[in-house]
Amino acid sequence: METAVTKTGTEDKIWGGGNKPLKVSYGKMMMWFFILSDALTFSGFLASYGFSRFKFIDSWPIADEVFNHFPFLHGVDAPMYYVALMTFILIFSSVTMVLAVDAGHHMKKKKVIFYMFLTIIGGAIFVGSQAWEWKNFIKGEYGAVETKGGQILQFVDGEGHRVGLKDIAVVNTHKDRAQHERKNGIWFKKEAALPTYTIEEIRKGFEKRKDLLIRTQTLTEKGQKTILSRTESLKRMQADAIGIVEGANLVHNEYGTPLFANFFFFITGFHGFHVFSGVVINIIIFINVILGTYERRKNYEMVEKVGLYWHFVDLVWVFVFTFFYLV
């Protein structure tokens, strides 16, 4: 410091506040450390996903077969295209966010409003897409049979194409099994929804269609699912199969081990919750920008801070995308 500068008597009081350690404002620094701790939470989830995956390294579901839907393209096998599109939308909303921050540095209110609007739209589309992914995942596509030991058996025809339960079942029209509803029971207990087909119907249909084979969870050397011979398949259907599974929830999962569904719901859900809260925070700041709060404050640092959070959401998605859909 130059000698000519008058001392105010507060320079040495480091703990008295008012100065900026690391040359960054309090809010921004705290945002960084919040992001750090949140990153550790996410890496905890992803690392435990890796743990489970290594545990079932030779029977983990193949992501390409699970996430192969694209809007308006029914029955078309489109592995990963939709997630790739979602990734683009999120990266692009990150770009508009950084453009809004940049406009904020130059005090251009109109531009900040425009870019933040685009960011919010991008975030909303992303959350919507994730909901659609969940819907497809929960609903399932082909259905499968579960064994006593909790293994999943799927059906393929002679050429290795998947066959759905609805094409196999020989439906028994004289079913007298009614769902037990709450109003009928003396203890007001109800049972879960009955599956569309019973295991007997599937067994019968499987025996009738001679081309059908069973595909187990186990992966071959080449990373494909093992397909059993016809006699093996019949044996497993007779001895082990105890029920049918359609779609996925936290307990049963037609794609393979339930852990896959659990981690999918948990990690993408937690990330989706971050995107959702990011959109909400962005909307709040967006309204503030329109009201001119930051114009009066003479700086747009608040936009920068929510921007950090928004980029972090994008950063996490890059990893989730890799570990859930690619690896």
Place this chain on the structure above:
Amino acid sequence: MAHDTAHHESNIGRIWKVFILLSVVTIVEVILGIIKPAFLVETTLISMKLLNWIFIILTIYKAYYITWSFMHMEGETKGLRRSVVWTGVFLICYLVFILLTEGDYIYEVFRNGYVAWDF
């Protein structure tokens, strides 16, 4: 104020460059994921497919650009950069290492443990 608005240069050009870079990397990842070139799948390096290593390295590459450019980490002081990045990187590496090692061990137990799982 953290930034003096008068001295803040616009870097819109760089933002778009980074966007194009991130997009290209993502497209490469998706193409590799769909084609799954045989030689990348069959070669393994430290008990993982080469293809998966490529995915992970490309992901870290993208993460670097998001943090450094979009989150403007390159403009922060060395102290802030290190206290955030080094802490995170160290703890994540440690966590991933112990959990994956343990997962691999449990896989071996499942396989060689004289207990039937597939029934």
